[in-house]
Amino acid sequence: MKELSQKEWKEQYENDNNSFLLDVRTDEEYEEKHIPNSTQLDIFQAQKFMDEINELDKSKNFYVYCRSGKRSAQACQILDQVGAANTYNLQGGITEWEGETNAN
Template identity: 35%
Template sequence: MEFLIIAVVVLLAVGLFRYYRQRNYLKVLTEDQFREGYRKAQLIDVREPQEFDRGHILGARNIPVSQMRQRLIEMRKDKPVYLYCQSGTRSARAAQLLHKKGFQDIYHLKGGFKKWTGKIKSKNQ
């Protein structure tokens, strides 16, 4: 029983540490804030290609988080990076990778694509 309590405390501590560290390099934006800046930035959809094809924010490039490490050359460190995924989890993971690789100006859409109400494009259109 004591081991279980220690394990839970350690997991909570690690989670809190990651959350506060992430706040230093990742700016979470509401949809309105996201709209204000994404046209002047690199807009990256980090979902898988089949998700991207079903619908994505107009102007977005698809670089899945699973391929991001191999495709970093496609991104510029001197321009802001606006990330989104379906709900926000994968874009936060992508932001962590970008930060480790020297990217500074990183933003992501609060609530992800499922909360987006703006223009979208899909392969079916």
């Protein structure tokens, strides 16, 4: 796992042709605001989270975020343990995100 600043994470994600954008917050948080094209898997739903993580293409570069960066750091560690090639945690989470967001 690499901890990336907001600027580094955004630039790297936007220039990565093998990226997978993962939001590990709750359904409610995701509906409130999320980064476009992200896939949401709630890390608090442990079994479902693990089942879904195991189905993902581990050769992808995972760009992971949450509200503040703590849950996403945990998710990056889990992804690393199940064989993900590269994981990148967004420092400060969506709270500090200055890029584009969507709300449902």
